[in-house]
Amino acid sequence: MTMAGHDRSNLRKVRLYGVLIGLLGLMMLPFYAMFSSTLKPESEIFAAPATLVPSDPSIQAYLQVWTQTDVLLWVGNSFIISVGTVVLTLLLAIPAAYSCARNDFVGKRTFLLSVLVVQMFAPVVLIVGLFDVITQMGLFNTYLAVIVPAAAFTLPFNVWMLYGYFKTIPVALEESARIDGASQLQILTKIVLPLTKPALVASVTYTFLYAWNRLLFVLTFLTDSAKYNIPRGVFSMVGALQTDWRMMLTVSVIGIIPLLILFAFLEEYIVAGMTAGAVKE
Amino acid sequence: MSLAEEYTEASDDSRLERGLAYVQRNSRAYLLIAPAAVFLLAVVGYPIIETFRLSLYQSPADSNIETFVGLQHYVEIFNSDIFYRLLWQTGRWVAVGVAGKTLLGLLIAVHLKGDIRGRKFFRTAFLIPWGIPYAISAVVFRWIEHPQFGYLNAILLKLGIIEQGIGILGNPSIAWLGVVVADIWIGTPFMAIIFLAGLQSIPQELYEAAAIDGAEKWHQFRYITLPQLKSVVLIATLLSTIWTFVSFDVIWTMTGGGPISSTATLVIHIYQVGLQNGNLGRGAAYSVIGFLFLFVFAIIYLRIYTRGGDEL
Secondary structure, three states: OOHHHHHHHHHHHHHHHHHHHHHHHHHHHHHHHHHHHHOOOHHHHOOOOOOOOOOOOOOHHHHHHHHHOOHHHHHHHHHHHHHHHHHHHHHHHHHHHHHHHHOOOOOHHHHHHHHHHHHHOOHHHHHHHHHHHHHHOOOOOOOHHHHHHHHHHHHHHHHHHHHHHHOOOOHHHHHHHHHOOOOHHHHHHHHHHHHOHHHHHHHHHHHHHHHHHOOHHHHHHOOOHHHOOHHHHHHHOOOOOOOOHHHHHHHHHHHHHHHHHHHHHHHHHHHHHHHOOOOOO | OHHHHHHHOOOHHHHHHHHHHHHHHOHHHHHHHHHHHHHHHHHHHHHHHHHHHHOOEEOEOOOOOOEEOOOHHHHHHHOOHHHHHHHHHHHHHHHHHHHHHHHHHHHHHHHHHOOOOOHHHHHHHHHHHHHOOHHHHHHHHHHHOOOOOOHHHHHHHHOOOOOOOOOOOOOOOOHHHHHHHHHHHHHHHHHHHHHHHHHHOOOHHHHHHHHHOOOOHHHHHHHHHHHHHHHHHHHHHHHHHHHHHOOOHHHHHHOOOOOOOOOOOHHHHHHHHHHHOOEHHHHHHHHHHHHHHHHHHHHHHHHHHOHHHOOO
């Protein structure tokens, strides 16, 4: 490479990183606004115009938040709802996906395509009918009022993800296990599922995030504030006349920390899940 | 599918018998999908039917009395100004939102494509807005846009762009822009990730050949990248259109549809009428109109997804 060419490629690199860092900075601004505000004392957070850098940063808000708000309760409820949704979804999705991957039967195509359509059927458009059903089932104000619809709307993703993966596992592997005397359940839990780990992790992460992040179901089907999750808790802090912004933003920071940890460890699986269905190999 | 053909080609007399035998032979396959199928029928299928039924009734949520009113809700909706205003507000919300997400997503993806250091870090960082509760993003943007204490006003004042703080979310003519910005922020990562995956699946040889032919960067983008990315862009914008159309949490948390309904979209109106005001029948009628939109989107999606008669 000539010197001139080298310079040009260096210049291109600088520009590339410049744009990337610029975009990243822009995207990070809301996080900065959120986090820096939580470090301000009460007097400073209500300064007009806002100070862009806290003049006297303190972690006071993070000490007060545990007693001044129900954040622990909300995080706990978020876990209950997310884990419950994951369990229910997997219990329904694994057998269905496995059956479709291993058998050819009338109605399979219809089943798989209907499931795909459900994925598209946004819950908010269905909320009036859903309200009726949840009430009729007697689930109103129980965790299941949120878990059941969340499971229904994450089921499509799970079925398709697992179905696609099960298909890649050679049948021969199962047949040899069957000859060795393994039962169908043993084959599924000891051989098939361990090999499906990447798809399982992607499914679980997707479902967990879905249930953790959505406000709609909790807003509509849970009026008991003891069962609020993080989004609902944050929403309840928005006052008509007065909002305790400092506490609300502190709760928000706490509410996304478990997710940041999740992203750091499972980024590849999340990306794999996001691109499934949009990018065909 | 030989068994299936045997079943469908059976003569009338023996059809039921053969059908039963067929189900019996495949009982395990059916038993395994049964729980998921029944669950979806109960939690999604039944509410769909219930929505259609409710839309024909005058049905207040707080009483058990339902009065059959036929198509009255639909007639009233189509004759109301609100409906057309909602269509316009939903249209601009979707158009601006999807355009913003697509362009920003493409911009990020193109810059992440190459062999850059720290790609995993960048990719994870760009992912975050998509993966956190919408309600949290919404309150953060509400805070940024706060008329007195918000960071946006502080920055604009410092730069001398404005002389007095502006209240975006309280102003009916610009409030929707204040909300759409948050929605774009949330929806961009999905587009970026999809486009990135699409870009990475383009064979490198195409670019090498173009480079030998002396094609410029812009031409490479125009004549290789865009055509190769076409189906990915199509699916991603379609999904994004659906999600933007049904976006609820962000609008509800930021403005609740106000001020004076200027940020309300069709789905916000469904919620206000059906659940907040407790007019289940009218809300259901609006929902059915929402179904129609989703139905069209779904058909396009299935067309693209199953194009070329791919094996499922």
